[in-house]
Amino acid sequence: MNNLTEKLKEKCSDAVLEVKTCRNETTVLVNPGDIVNVCRFLHDDEDLAYDYISGISGVDYLGKEPRFAVVYHVYSMKNKNRLTLKVLVPENHSVPSVSSVWRGANWFEREVFDMYGIKFSGHPAMKRILMPDDWTGYPLRKDYPLKGFIPAKWTKQDRPW
Amino acid sequence: MGEKEFLISNRIILTSLTKITNWARRSSIWPMTFGLACCAIEMMATSASHHDIARFGSEVFRGSPRQSDLMIVAGRVSRKMAPVLRQLYDQMAEPKWVIAMGACASCGGVFKNYAVVQGVDEIVPVDVYVPGCPPRPELLLQGVMKLQQKIDREKLRI
Amino acid sequence: MVNTETERDTMILNVGPQHPSTHGVLRVVLELDGEIVVNSNTVIGYLHTGMEKTIESERYVQAITIVDRMDYLSCFFNEIGYILAVEKLLGIEVPERVKFMRIILCELQRIASHLVWLGTHALELGAMSVMLYTFRERELILELFEMCSGYRMNSGYMRVGGFYLDFPDGFIDRLKNFINVFPSKINEYETLLTKNIIWKERTVGLGVLSAEDAINFGVSGPLLRASGVKWDIRTAHPYSGYELFEFDVPVGTHGDVYDRYLVRMEEMRQSLRIISQAVKNLPSGPVNVVDRPDIILPPKRNAELGMEEMIHHFKIVSAGFPVPEGETYVAVESARGELGFYLVSDGGNKPYRLKVRTPSFANLQALPLMLKGIMISDVIAVIASIDIVLGDVDR
Numbered sequence: 002m003n004n005l006t007e008k009l010k011e012k013c014s015d016a017v018l019e020v021k022t023c024r025n026e027t028t029v030l031v032n033p034g035d036i037v038n039v040c041r042f043l044h045d046d047e048d049l050a051y052d053y054i055s056g057i058s059g060v061d062y063l064g065k066e067p068r069f070a071v072v073y074h075v076y077s078m079k080n081k082n083r084l085t086l087k088v089l090v091p092e093n094h095s096v097p098s099v100s101s102v103w104r105g106a107n108w109f110e111r112e113v114f115d116m117y118g119i120k121f122s123g124h125p126a127m128k129r130i131l132m133p134d135d136w137t138g139y140p141l142r143k144d145y146p147l148k149g150f151i152p153a154k155w156t157k158q159d160r161p162w
Numbered sequence: 163m164g165e166k167e168f169l170i171s172n173r174i175i176l177t178s179l180t181k182i183t184n185w186a187r188r189s190s191i192w193p194m195t196f197g198l199a200c201c202a203i204e205m206m207a208t209s210a211s212h213h214d215i216a217r218f219g220s221e222v223f224r225g226s227p228r229q230s231d232l233m234i235v236a237g238r239v240s241r242k243m244a245p246v247l248r249q250l251y252d253q254m255a256e257p258k259w260v261i262a263m264g265a266c267a268s269c270g271g272v273f274k275n276y277a278v279v280q281g282v283d284e285i286v287p288v289d290v291y292v293p294g295c296p297p298r299p300e301l302l303l304q305g306v307m308k309l310q311q312k313i314d315r316e317k318l319r320i
Numbered sequence: 321m322v323n324t325e326t327e328r329d330t331m332i333l334n335v336g337p338q339h340p341s342t343h344g345v346l347r348v349v350l351e352l353d354g355e356i357v358v359n360s361n362t363v364i365g366y367l368h369t370g371m372e373k374t375i376e377s378e379r380y381v382q383a384i385t386i387v388d389r390m391d392y393l394s395c396f397f398n399e400i401g402y403i404l405a406v407e408k409l410l411g412i413e414v415p416e417r418v419k420f421m422r423i424i425l426c427e428l429q430r431i432a433s434h435l436v437w438l439g440t441h442a443l444e445l446g447a448m449s450v451m452l453y454t455f456r457e458r459e460l461i462l463e464l465f466e467m468c469s470g471y472r473m474n475s476g477y478m479r480v481g482g483f484y485l486d487f488p489d490g491f492i493d494r495l496k497n498f499i500n501v502f503p504s505k506i507n508e509y510e511t512l513l514t515k516n517i518i519w520k521e522r523t524v525g526l527g528v529l530s531a532e533d534a535i536n537f538g539v540s541g542p543l544l545r546a547s548g549v550k551w552d553i554r555t556a557h558p559y560s561g562y563e564l565f566e567f568d569v570p571v572g573t574h575g576d577v578y579d580r581y582l583v584r585m586e587e588m589r590q591s592l593r594i595i596s597q598a599v600k601n602l603p604s605g606p607v608n609v610v611d612r613p614d615i616i617l618p619p620k621r622n623a624e625l626g627m628e629e630m631i632h633h634f635k636i637v638s639a640g641f642p643v644p645e646g647e648t649y650v651a652v653e654s655a656r657g658e659l660g661f662y663l664v665s666d667g668g669n670k671p672y673r674l675k676v677r678t679p680s681f682a683n684l685q686a687l688p689l690m691l692k693g694i695m696i697s698d699v700i701a702v703i704a705s706i707d708i709v710l711g712d713v714d715r
Contacts, residue, residue: 024409056662081381131365132365140373147377159425
């Protein structure tokens with residue numbers, strides 16, 4: 002793990018804001034603009050070889066600034082080693098897409114966009130994935146009510162019986 | 163030869179048209195394969211060897227709505243799926259029936275949220291509600307039997 | 321439309337979301353040149369249930385009910401993954417017996433899940449009788465689940481810190497009976513399929529996924545192992561005491577549909593091996609952590625008689641328990657692959673955020689790669705070989 006921290010500090014010292022280890026999990030806080038460079042380095046470096054992406058999640062810290070966090074869980078098949086990358090995103094800001102590094106990131110990023118409205122620049126198809134295309138609002142945001150904004154009502158026209 | 167002997171010797175049964183039609187309809191309800199979530203697995207278990215829905219004449223699961231009489235809504239219906247479900251229902255030929263299988267299809271179940279339709283009766287008319295999360299296969303069989311009783315009481319429409 | 325490579329006219333064919341052979345409500349849009357698939361697009365979300373949002377408004381114990389229904393073919397994996405994440409934040413170490421019990425249930429669940437996969441996979445290729453065989457044995461497993469939890473599917477049996485109840489009397493005898501019966505049944509399935517010439521014609525060399533592509537797409541589970549990557553979380557990062565057991569991780573070589581079939585068949589045998597070891601060495605003792613009364617309910621009998629326990633019981637049931645602030649990512653090997661739970665706690669009695677990394681979601685992404693260039697009649701075989709559960713994909 003020390004090896005990782007040193008390498009990261011050496012190669013991308015501007016990009017890495019903080020490295021902390023808690024409960025045997027290492028989390029690296031990355032500057033949003035440099036996330037692709039950091040990921041590319043972690044993926045291509047022969048010793049580190051983080052070649053597998055476990056998932057990308059969004060978190061909404063409503064009331065804090067910056068409001069959103071995007072969390073990347075990456076894994077190295079070679080070293081059997083997990084790493085968490087985190088970027089903090091203010092509202093209405095976009096994050097560069099890492100789908101060029103791991104193709105598997107494509108759907109994960111679309112899901113984050115669908116649920117939080119965080120746009121990923123450079124993504125091949127930045128559109129909704131789980132909700133219908135004409136849906137309004139981003140369901141997993143904390144200010145989105147559990148039952149949705151519009152209670153679903155079927156008009157008389159839809160119910161002919 | 164008396165009337166009775168004539169009927170017996172020529173193997174003739176007299177019944178009303180309503181009765182014979184209802185008997186035919188209820189003995190071969192063909193369901194549509196419309197598995198959505200957990201309940202679909204129990205629906206499969208109902209049609210498989212242990213529970214054997216063939217005993218009630220409903221083992222012929224059809225892929226096409228045009229060939230089926232019964233839509234078993236097995237599982238939660240999301241807002242994205244709701245228009246599809248309605249379209250499939252409209253494509254089914256009369257007479258048609260709907261069983262809402264499980265809590266989610268009946269009333270939304272544990273998912274009282276933005277994504278799930280709170281009861282499939284918002285979209286299509288439901289004949290039998292089967293409770294459970296998911297219902298046991300026996301319960302689905304009972305639902306089918308209830309539907310058969312309901313069909314038996316139907317009036318023939320001309 | 322026109323195929324850009326061959327400049328021939330192509331046709332768009334929509335498969336799903338209501339389709340007999342797509343394992344639920346998956347929609348695949350195929351671009352066809354004659355009978356050959358040129359391109360494909362996967363559309364998901366038809367079973368989106370808003371579980372992650374719902375969980376944010378439920379207490380930690382109530383959330384078990386929700387995660388159960390996520391991947392409904394393997395509910396115990398969802399339970400164990402979620403509970404391990406909560407226990408990690410709470411800093412709980414559960415007793416040995418709990419670990420063994422969890423492993424027994426998980427491996428039984430793996431067999432049950434693979435049986436459904438085998439039945440439907442064969443059904444979709446026209447071998448209907450296999451499904452009747454596999455569902456027969458699946459009933460035996462479901463009876464075991466029903467015996468201990470009272471529920472056939474979606475049991476909700478595990479709790480944070482252990483179990484609600486111990487295995488009932490007679491459970492172990494019945495389980496031993498199952499262990500004796502099942503190996504001959506696997507052989508029965510294999511006689512039906514493994515050397516069956518029709519089965520091989522339809523599966524060998526189909527839907528090939530290379531190891532590099534699989535890793536790059538985040539594919540995991542039997543799908544990844546069939547491509548030749550020996551990676552199983554049970555051995556790579558043992559959890560819940562898997563390091564105490566002896567088992568092999570089957571690996572394929574070609575990464576085609578047939579290899580995935582072989583890998584899963586062997587996995588069932590290995591699961592059975594794990595179960596028999598666990599039954600043999602099942603330790604006795606409590607089925608809950610003893611030193612955490614703030615999390616574990618007092619015995620029901622005491623709660624009925626004593627005032628103190630009654631209040632204690634009421635407090636845990638109505639208010640839940642707080643979980644220390646922090647975040648963690650815990651992954652378990654489900655029947656379909658890496659099932660990860662990213663849990664963020666703000667110190668309250670409800671999860672602040674629970675993101676579930678479901679294996680089917682990542683595995684399904686690689687579908688267009690596997691479909692490219694194959695015949696339309698083989699599309700269903702490839703989809704079946706991924707073994708997706710749409711509840712797992714859409715959540």
